[in-house]
Amino acid sequence: MIYGDKKTGILVQGATGKQGEFHIGLMNTYAREVGGRGVIAGVTPGKGGQQVHGVPVYNTVKEAMREHDVTASVIFVPAGAAADSIIEEANGGIETIVAITEHIPVHDTMKAIAYAQAQGSVVIGPNCPGLLTPGEVKMGIMPSGLFSRGSVGVISRSGTLTYEVVDELTRAGIGQSTVIGIGGDPVIGQTFMDVLERFEKDPQTKAVVLIGEVGGNLEEEGAKSTDLPIVAYIAGKSAPPDKRMGHAGAIVEGGEGDARSKIARLKKNGVPVASRPSEIPEMVRALFRTC
Amino acid sequence: MKLREYEAKKVLKEFGIPVPAGFLIKSADELAPHLNDLGENIVLKAQVDVGGRGKAGGILMAHRGTAIQAAKDLFAEKIKDLPVREILAEQRLEIQHEYFLSITIDRSTKQPLILFADNGGVEIETTAQDRPDAIRKAVVMPLMRDIPPFMLRELLGSAPKEIGQIINKLYRAFCDKDAVLAEINPLVTTSQGVFAADAKFIVDDNALARQGIRVNRDLTDREREAEKHGFSYVELSGSIGVIGNGAGLTMATLDLIEFYGGKAANFLDVGGGAESERVMHAVRLVASVPSVKVIVVNLLGGITKCDEVAKGIISAGISQKVIVRLAGTNEAEGRKLLSKKGYEMLSTMDLVVKKAVEVTA
16 A cells, blocks of 8 residues: 555546546445445536535535545546646645646646645646555556556556556466556656655565656666666657657657666666566566565 | 747747847748848758758858848758758857757656756757766746746856846746747857847647647648547558557557567557547558558557447458457457457457567568
């Protein structure tokens, strides 16, 4: 458990939208399976008084927090308003804010994250699938059927690639402690380093799979910062320079952040790097054998 | 999206940063009425969307008497295969010193990062390599409207104080215009004051609409077509077409193609919740690339309905071979639909990619 557990009460912003409604349903199905609290309040301005899958909806975060004990939130608000939602939640005192929304202008993200930091809130994302701690809590949109409980933490800048790796791990009999998607944008709240710090304090986590991609050097920075055994994978070896590979942050700019130099730096720091996702389970097993 | 130099300089001017007198011309004849304003020494700069323009012959020095002929010559040139359609004709400055100023976004601190160096111009790259300490740095908390004066003093060192104001003006332009890069190199001192001799400006792709930019010039025609359907698309040069969901998984698919010795023709991320119609458009788009011999579809996700994807692939009705890896709900139904029509469906991404590489080998 690193960002929440069964006892975590979750608020969803953008609760009455298509995405919000759909995923409140899935998050609460998961909560029922594991005996957790799940989503207990929703917020959509102007829709206060409605219900979504039995969850009461409020006009503002403050109203919702007056009635419910929530410490985490998941944001499904469209890009133009999502940064404001992050600020509203930080202002309301929510500890952990998961922003699923893609395409938020980066200047809005920088301001919202700076504000949240000043308020003592933690932002995960934006442009991320959220997190799932098997047997405890799901905050976001990850397909829970692929997961199994265990001792390997997974941190990723991606969504579906994370599911691919989790699926491989589960099939190989390797369970996960917490799986977290930190987001595909250039500016994100929790970086590899921040999550690794939490994993270090988590007694359940014995090793970490780090799934990175082209753009920036947050993977190397994170791997350097921890003593936990790590297996890494970096996507985008075939990415041409100055082209955005789907994610706003997945771009080789000014000759920096290309996959090969990232992989070389990771290896130089003693981190084994898988050359394809299907190699990861065997490499994790090798980690467990040596430590 | 990258702005052209004349667009970038317009932004600088709007924010009060001095730029040399200059005019955008679309033919050599348009230069004549401006000659008086440009003075004796003139520089002609081709406005083409490529790097290394100067070395490729895109910048010509001229005088009042030779400028029109020089403009004719430049319009007749091709700069790295691109025709010259626009030229920025500028007054040539008597430069005393060149500085380097750049603002970008630092992913580690999640804040705007300002870089300033006493020796700008073409030297900056060697400076960055040999003496990185010569480039002074500061990060600004994004909630602040202005750069704190102490930070400007630290950046400036012994450089003229008036440059401090220019740094702050560029920071405001960077914030207000949703830039991910704002660079003045060189920033020059002359007897008439400080000027931005060249300018680079990249606008955040996620903010183009609110900046009033309708067409992203950085994309190719096919990439723009894909954008209309909500796909992320990048053109590459191989023969294996790729369709995936999610940027990471699609990139990993491309890398796997490389791993097994093949070459991908494209990157296409269809995004979440791929219904049959979206899949059909994606398949048709990739199939329309002449070099594509085979298409790999790699879709994974809890909410992807495999029967929908199968219907999309079938209704695309293309001539190239399609090899499919699908995982999600209704997997059995999807498999049935595809095999009835003779499509190949394999269970892992390694298998589909290997197969596709074999087909193109």
